[in-house]
Amino acid sequence: MAHVKHQKWWGWGEEGVFFNYENKPAFAPFVKEAIGVTLRPRERDTVDFSTANVPASKAPDSVLELLREINGADNVSTDDELRVIHWAGKSVLELLQTLRNDFHRIPDVVVYPGTEDEVTALMRAAVEYDLVLIPFGGGSSISRSLQPDPAEERCIVSVDLGRLNKxxxxxxxxxxxxxxxxxxxxxxxxxxxxxxxxxxxxxxxxxxxxxxxxxxxxxxxxxxxxxxxxxxxxxxxxxxxxxxxxxxxxxxxxxxxxxxxxxxxxxxxxxxxxxxxxxxxxxLPEKHQVIAYMYPTWQQALTAVRQFTEAEIPLAFARVSDAHETAFSLATQKAPTSPKSKLAAKGQDALWAVMRKRGWDTDDMCISYVCFEGSPKDVESRKKAVAGIAKKNGAIVLGSGPGALYDQKKFDTPYLRDFLLEQNTVGDVSETAAPWSKLTTVHKAVYDAAERAYASLGKKGWIMSHMSHSYHSGACLYFTFGYVYDDENPYDEYHTVKSAIQQAFIDNGGTLSHHHGVGLEHQPWMEQDISPEGANIMRALFSSTDPGNNLNPGKVVS
Amino acid sequence: MAHVKHQKWWGWGEEGVFFNYENKPAFAPFVKEAIGVTLRPRERDTVDFSTANVPASKAPDSVLELLREINGADNVSTDDELRVIHWAGKSVLELLQTLRNDFHRIPDVVVYPGTEDEVTALMRAAVEYDLVLIPFGGGSSISRSLQPDPAEERCIVSVDLGRLNKxxxxxxxxxxxxxxxxxxxxxxxxxxxxxxxxxxxxxxxxxxxxxxxxxxxxxxxxxxxxxxxxxxxxxxxxxxxxxxxxxxxxxxxxxxxxxxxxxxxxxxxxxxxxxxxxxxxxxLPEKHQVIAYMYPTWQQALTAVRQFTEAEIPLAFARVSDAHETAFSLATQKAPTSPKSKLAAKGQDALWAVMRKRGWDTDDMCISYVCFEGSPKDVESRKKAVAGIAKKNGAIVLGSGPGALYDQKKFDTPYLRDFLLEQNTVGDVSETAAPWSKLTTVHKAVYDAAERAYASLGKKGWIMSHMSHSYHSGACLYFTFGYVYDDENPYDEYHTVKSAIQQAFIDNGGTLSHHHGVGLEHQPWMEQDISPEGANIMRALFSSTDPGNNLNPGKVVS
Missing domain, CATH: 3.30.465.10 (Uridine Diphospho-n-acetylenolpyruvylglucosamine Reductase; domain 3)
Known part of the structure; x- marks a missing residue:
């Protein structure tokens, strides 16, 4: 269909690419300890689409004809697999729904407009024939910005913009x-x-x-x-x-x-x-380098990053993992095979010894990555300035080796979710932003809220976090949580954990999301985030500009 | 009234503060040359309010009673001078209208709420009794964001927020x-x-x-x-x-x-x-320093500033005057009286000699000010980086003397307008922002448009400009224009000049205003700036959130 690249219908990314743990000797013991699961090697190479029980398209022939006129017959499809690919994003909740055939309502037809004029014609058709249009990019949303209203009775058109790619x-x-x-x-x-x-x-x-x-x-x-x-x-x-x-x-x-x-x-x-x-x-920058640092505590690491912004050092990023995420990162290291990686492993052992000698509790330590871009001269002077502040806050500079490693595997994380789901395990994320003065409180409150949620479900759960973006007045905290899910009732327990985390954001001065958007997933917190009167203005904006409620209805505010 | 500080009813700033040219020997000849006016010494120390012919308040007693209940009797006024102070901002057009008693419609009452609850009560009263509320800060608008609709028949309340000052x-x-x-x-x-x-x-x-x-x-x-x-x-x-x-x-x-x-x-x-x-x-920064530079041409100066942003040098500002504004700045220099300023004047003569020796056309040269803030060490290293780029683009570093002078007199410019008005001369401003690639075109087009407008009015006019703010992708150009106005028809000719400049912004990739706002003044260009459909969305936002049209009606979009 129209040479547009799509992800797996049942998971993240492209068929044939997976997360593997066999070459990461510390990973299975880590997961066992964290959430009590004994990992099994991956068996799921793919999921046959014939297992999917797909609701039939409700698109009337007259609408299909019109859409074919607008976009060309080749760019209009009621194919079941395409409709399923376009029905949702890739949050764990959506992946679970997809794998369990809980499709409730999916798009009736997928169209691939090739020009702006075609998009205009689609918009006019939507108003004239009371269709629902849901725009579709890469399908990577994890805020349920793509899922139709289960009660939607009108014809739903997924507008895939993949041909507009220049x-x-x-x-x-x-x-x-x-x-x-x-x-x-x-x-x-x-x-x-x-x-x-x-x-x-x-x-x-x-x-x-x-x-x-x-x-x-x-x-x-x-x-x-x-x-x-x-x-x-x-x-x-x-x-x-x-x-x-x-x-x-x-x-x-x-x-x-x-x-x-x-x-x-x-x-x-x-x-x-x-x-x-x-x-x-x-x-393109002349030089791009990621350097790793280890801090004795989370608080010291956060202070250091705040001081980088105060000192106006131009950085591409400054990221800090908390103690839990640092332990997780270390557990995903590959077994050393090459002479170079064996040497690095020895170096790491020596480093641990140094840290213990300094009196660090290695359970508290936090790894941080800072990315420098610019001329070689600028990179050197900024590295020096960052190292100065880092060391004042107790850090040890680990150098560019672990930094390069981070840079290489940075886009691989989403594949982990599908691997874990096969093991009846949820691994999902939730993120916020808050002023510097509230970050420690938010961080602790989210841990407490997650633990209470796990306890209420009688589960051993895991939570970890990193500070991913920083600003003059605050930063983004990104949380990853995991637990073994119950086949009987996976959705309610997911909501219990996710909601506890979201509510802890709001109650402690954070926002419902720093960069994942709202969709349906975060909508319940909109009134608390932007205030009820703020939500009223948002509703007025949408209803006055889309009186027929044809444009991705129900998203952002209900 | 409520200890809130107000400006002169007839001009900028506080009574007793004025622009003077007597100590600036080059100023009068410069103005004579630029627009043909022979300046006279200022005679207008103030304007007696009894000369004002103020429309009576139309506020019904019932409304005044209600407002007194809400804000307290001391914080509600129908005083004529206060109503005139609150009727408009300080654009030349508004100053002209005020001095000429062309008040058409002014607020009927001024209120000074002291708490958020009082503001809430005012908003509710506005809806319930169909009042018009116009919020008022310092009254410095030059986009006519404060002026009521001349045809407004409802009671107009100016809500002065001056008591909320903590x-x-x-x-x-x-x-x-x-x-x-x-x-x-x-x-x-x-x-x-x-x-x-x-x-x-x-x-x-x-x-x-x-x-x-x-x-x-x-x-x-x-x-x-x-x-x-x-x-x-x-x-x-x-x-x-x-x-x-x-x-x-x-x-x-x-x-x-x-x-x-x-x-x-x-x-x-x-x-x-x-x-x-x-x-x-x-x-507060440890150190704050402004350094001046002289460039042989406008183009070289713009290129240098763009290169500062590309090099990510943290600057408080980097401002460039074009050749006309540079000449104007030099004409506003005070006559040297102290030994130090006499020495500086001699230095300046020597500098001119150097520039001519380098082959500069002194009619083309452009003065630039760059402001550095930070630790003394940071300021030094940034000054070095800026000087390097400036010199590569042909500049001579003039140093901190002229820079300090700029810093001292930076808030005095608005007083010049009142001085000029007394001499039947308009001096006003208009500003835009555009991508770097379009700045030279916008600059030239505005000069051409102004010249054409002056020619159409049979006038000798003046225009000058500086680049005031820069961004990754472009900058703000700030224009000052002046001409002798005709007592018979000052408004139409003002619109002729101002509109020509505004239209040149839009036609050449600039915006209607970078930082003066829209009000009534720039509203005619809104559809051209944000597109007709964009203006429709804006209208939908306002009409759906303010169905009674009680909130500063008519501003931004009509």
């Missing part, structure tokens, strides 16, 4: 590129890199998410400390509506009233379909 | 302060400075503008390169509406759908009244 123009003087919304991360970077440029936006989902998806859900990337969140990167855009196309020309800054750009970013398809974006691009 | 809290760990919206710039900085902090937001209007006003109109300050535009500085806020208060807690970043924060910033009172803000604050 870098159209680079303004090299301004560092601005015009790019179509449906391009996947790697395809976009390839086109930019070929001309010496980069967007610098690398979310965990990078390989299976799109520029338009990042815009529609307010994404951040691993290197957003340097390149900015997607809202900073986007300077202009085109968004198609039935009544016309919103055109925002690329502007470095403007005072034209309420920011329409910032209304459209994060709108998750409720205001229209974004087809094109003008974005900041940067020359 | 810094409530500083979170020293997060660099966040909670501050009431009605505080004037200097009063706020005094409260922050006393504890070692600064907001770092210094618009030209600083002395007579408020934090809430900056928020409501999307302000930028002279040092926004470092501290960010007001939209970057504001992390949370409280906005009162009749149906409830929008509460946005301070968050470093969030992905809660369309940004409500960015909808409220710039809303110019149309969504509600902002009472409190959570904002970034910074420790």
């Amino acid at each position: 870098v159209l123009e680079i303004d090299e003087t301004s560092g601005l590129a015009t790019i179509q919304a449906g391009v996947l991360g790697p395809d976009m970077e390839e086109q930019l890199n070929a001309r010496g440029w980069t967007l610098g936006h690398f979310p965990d989902s990078f390989t299976y998410s799109t520029l338009g998806g990042w815009a529609a859900t307010r994404s951040s990337g691993m290197q957003s400390d340097k390149y900015g969140d997607i809202a900073d990167i986007i300077r202009g855009l085109r968004m198609v509506r039935a009544t016309g196309t919103v055109v925002l020309r690329p502007l470095p800054s403007t005072s034209t009233g309420p920011s329409l750009r910032e209304m459209i970013i994060g709108s998750e398809g409720r205001l229209g379909i974004i087809t094109e974006l003008s974005v900041h691009v940067h020359r | 810094v409530l809290e500083i979170d020293e760990t997060s660099g966040l302060a909670t501050i009431q919206a009605g505080v004037l710039g200097p009063d706020m900085e005094e409260q922050l400075n006393a504890r070692g902090w600064t907001l770092g937001h210094f618009p030209d209007s600083f002395t007579y503008s408020t934090l809430g006003g900056w928020a409501a109109t999307r302000s930028s300050g002279m040092q926004s390169d470092k501290y960010g535009d007001i939209a970057d500085i504001i992390r949370g806020l409280r906005m009162v509406r009749a149906t409830g208060t929008v509460v946005l807690r301070p968050l470093p970043s969030t992905s809660t759908g369309p940004s409500l924060r960015e909808m409220i910033i710039g809303s110019e009172g149309r969504l509600g009244i902002i009472t409190e803000l959570s904002v970034h604050v910074h420790r």
Whole structure:
């Protein structure tokens, strides 16, 4: 279908790529200790689609005919597997629903428009024939921004933007590129890199998410400390509506009233379909290096990162794992096989000895990665400045070896979820942002809330965290949680754990999500986050601009 | 009335403060040459309020009674001078209208709420009794964001927030302060400075503008390169509406759908009244220094500033005057009287000789100011990096003497307008932002448009410009224009010149305003700036959240 790349219908990423633990000797014992599971080698190479019990398409022939007229017959499909691929994102909840055939309501038809005019025609058709349009990028959402309302009776059209995948123009003087919304991360970077440029936006989902998806859900990337969140990167855009196309020309800054750009970013398809974006691009850096540091405690590591921002040291990122995540990272190290890695392993043993000698409790220590980009000279002077602050806060510099390792495997984590699900184990994530003064409280409260949730379910659960992005006034905390799920009632217990974590964010000064968006998943916390009156304004915006409720209804606010 | 500080009813700033040219020997010849006016010494020390022909208040007694109940009798006034002070901002057009008694419609009553509850009661009264509420900060708007609709028949209430003037809290760990919206710039900085902090937001209007006003109109300050535009500085806020208060807690970043924060910033009172803000604050810098540079041409100066941003050198600002503005600056130098200033004047003569020897056309040269803040060590290393790039682009470093001079007189410019008006001369400003690749085109197009407008009016006019703020992808160009106005028809000819400049912005890739907001003044270009469909969304937002059209009606979009 239309040469658009799709993920596995039943899991993350592409068929044939998996998480493996056989070459990581510490991993199985770690998991056993953490949540009581004895890991089995992976058996699930794929899941045969014939096991899926797919609801039939409800698209009337007249609608299908119209859609074929608009997009061409080749770009309209009621194929069951395609409809299932487009029904949801890849949160654990959605993966569980998919594997268990709990599809309730899925798109009736998938369309692949190839031009903005086709998108306009789709929008007009939606209003005229009362269709529901759900825009689709890479399908990597973990906030249920794609799932239709189970009670939806109208014909649901998934609008896959995968054919709009070109870098159209680079303004090299301004560092601005015009790019179509449906391009996947790697395809976009390839086109930019070929001309010496980069967007610098690398979310965990990078390989299976799109520029338009990042815009529609307010994404951040691993290197957003340097390149900015997607809202900073986007300077202009085109968004198609039935009544016309919103055109925002690329502007470095403007005072034209309420920011329409910032209304459209994060709108998750409720205001229209974004087809094109003008974005900041940067020359590929001469040098890119990740250095690892080990801190004796979480608090010292956080203080160090805050001091990097106070000292205005330009960094691509500064990330800190808490003690639990540090232990997890160490447990995922591969067994040393080459002479070089054997030497590194010996070095690590020696390092542990040093730390103990310094009086560290190795259960408390926290690994941190800092990424430097720029000229070799700039990288050196920034490394020196960072090392100075790190050491003042008790850190030991581990160097570029572990840093490079982090850099190589950074996009592999999502595959772990599918591996764990096969073992009846949930491994999922939830993240927030809060002011510096509240980070320790939020962190502790989330641990406590998760533990209470696990206890209420009679489970041994795991939780770990890292600080992923930092700002003048605060930072993002990213949590990963895991437990063995109950085949009888996996959804309620998932909600128990997830909700406990979300509520702890809100109750302690954090937001419901720093960069995963709202969708259906985080909607219950919207009134607590932006206040009931704030949610009223949001509802007024959506209902006045989409009176027929045709545009991804129910997302963000109900 | 309520101890709230007000500006002159007939001009900028406080009574007794004026622009003087007698001590600036080059100024009068310069003005004669530029626009053909022979300057006379200032005669207007003040304007007697009895000369004003003020429309009577239309506030019904029942409304006045209600307002007195809400705000207390001391905080409700129908005094003519107060109503005139609150009827408009300080654009040349508004000053002309005021001096010429062209008041058409002015507020019927001015209220000074002292608490958020009082603001809530006002909002409810507005809905219940169909009143028009226009929030008022320092009255420094130059976009006509305060002027009522001349055809407004309902009772108009100016809500002066001047009593809400406290810094409530500083979170020293997060660099966040909670501050009431009605505080004037200097009063706020005094409260922050006393504890070692600064907001770092210094618009030209600083002395007579408020934090809430900056928020409501999307302000930028002279040092926004470092501290960010007001939209970057504001992390949370409280906005009162009749149906409830929008509460946005301070968050470093969030992905809660369309940004409500960015909808409220710039809303110019149309969504509600902002009472409190959570904002970034910074420790007062150890060192603050402004260095001046002279470039042979405008193009070389712009290239240098762009290269500062590419090199990621942290600067408080980097500002460049074009050749016309450089000539103007030199013409406003005081006559040397002290031995030190006489020496400086001799140095300047020597410098001119050097420049001519280098082959510069002194008519083309452009002065630039760069502001450095940080530790003495950081300031030194950044100065070195900036000097390197400046020199590569042909600049001569003039040093800190002229830089300090710039820093001292930076808030004095607005007084010049009143002086010129007395001489039947308009001096006003208009500003835009555009991508780097378009700056030269915009600059030239604005000069051409102004010249054409002057020619069409049979006038000798003046235009000059500086680049005031820079970003990754572009910069703000700030234009000042002047001409002798015709007493018969001053408004039409003002619109001819101003409109020509605004249209040149839009036609060449610039925005209608980088930081002055929209109001009524820039509204005619909104559809061209954010596209007709974008303006439709904006209208839908306002009409759905303010169905009675009670909140500063007609501003931003009609």
